[in-house]
Amino acid sequence: MLQSNDLKGIFVPVVTPFTQDGELDLPSFERYLGQLLRHPIQGIVINGTTGEAPTVEWAEVEALFEVARTVIRRLGVRTPIIVGTGTNDTRTTVRRTAAAGEWGADAVLVVTPYYSRPSEEGTFRHFQAVVETGTPLVAYEVPERTGIRLSAETMERILTLDGVIGLKDATGGIDLLHALAGRTEKPMMAGSDDTFARMLRRGASGGILASAQFRTEAFLEVNRLAANGLFDEAEAAFSKLLPLTRLLFRETNPSPIKWMLAQSGILASDEVRLPLTPITRSLQEELSAFL
Numbered sequence: 001m002l003q004s005n006d007l008k009g010i011f012v013p014v015v016t017p018f019t020q021d022g023e024l025d026l027p028s029f030e031r032y033l034g035q036l037l038r039h040p041i042q043g044i045v046i047n048g049t050t051g052e053a054p055t056v057e058w059a060e061v062e063a064l065f066e067v068a069r070t071v072i073r074r075l076g077v078r079t080p081i082i083v084g085t086g087t088n089d090t091r092t093t094v095r096r097t098a099a100a101g102e103w104g105a106d107a108v109l110v111v112t113p114y115y116s117r118p119s120e121e122g123t124f125r126h127f128q129a130v131v132e133t134g135t136p137l138v139a140y141e142v143p144e145r146t147g148i149r150l151s152a153e154t155m156e157r158i159l160t161l162d163g164v165i166g167l168k169d170a171t172g173g174i175d176l177l178h179a180l181a182g183r184t185e186k187p188m189m190a191g192s193d194d195t196f197a198r199m200l201r202r203g204a205s206g207g208i209l210a211s212a213q214f215r216t217e218a219f220l221e222v223n224r225l226a227a228n229g230l231f232d233e234a235e236a237a238f239s240k241l242l243p244l245t246r247l248l249f250r251e252t253n254p255s256p257i258k259w260m261l262a263q264s265g266i267l268a269s270d271e272v273r274l275p276l277t278p279i280t281r282s283l284q285e286e287l288s289a290f291l
């Protein structure tokens with residue numbers, strides 16, 4: 001199981017491949033992980049935003065987890081697996097988190113509960129109920145998607161819970177990191193790809209970054225430079241990754257990533273489940289330059 005100290009470096013949230021008719025495509029998933037896990041990344045996230053969590057059934061998540069575990073064993077690596085279990089229903093999130101712990105997940109990723117517009121107290125209690133399962137938990141703040149932005153005070157309270165091992169900060173800026181600096185010992189991982197280098201400078205311990213599945217070694221190098229205090233060099237190295245990173249988020253993640261992976265022959269299809277749609281022709285043209 002993951003501990004706070006392990007939450008550093010590069011974690012890659014993985015896609016959930018589908019066949020052209022929208023069914024789970026496990027052979028593609030196996031091939032894809034076989035390639036990705038050749039890089040010495042610090043972990044993967046299954047069923048995160050990039051894994052299309054809202055439209056993936058829980059039984060499908062279990063199947064993905066089993067394939068990931070098989071590939072990890074076959075390659076003889078020890079890459080930790082974090083499973084996205086967050087929903088906007090506390091009881092479902094508790095059940096899923098307990099189940100992921102039983103499967104052997106190293107940690108879970110729990111997004112702040114969206115849609116219901118809970119109070120900050122309600123959001124705190126949501127996390128409090130989920131950590132009681134005993135599975136290490138990474139809190140995930142992504143206001144652009146959830147429509148809620150927690151105060152730094154409430155996030156600090158959540159981070160003080162035993163079992164919350166850190167934060168994935170996808171707020172898109174450095175304000176939360178700045179506000180929490182010195183107020184928590186728990187690691188904060190960058191979760192907004194284009195601010196990665198700035199967040200490292202501000203104390204982030206690494207990143208959970210969908211775009212790191214391309215140019216993975218270069219992302220690892222950016223992280224290494226920052227871990228050695230070479231922040232200017234890290235920013236310079238990251239600036240070379242920015243053009244592709246920005247394009248990957250021009251349309252909704254993970255459609256651009258799936259298109260790239262399908263074009264590279266790693267996935268059989270770039271299929272996403274509705275309401276997501278494949279990328280536009282004009283983005284395809286721009287991304288082609290990076291294939």
Ligand SMILES: O=C(O)C1=N[C@H](C(=O)O)C[C@H](O)C1
Pocket residue numbers: 013045048049050051142145170191192193208209210211253254
């Ligand atoms: O799947 C994830 O985890 C991530 N999702 C974010 C998003 O799509 O909003 C971006 C980040 O790269 C990781």
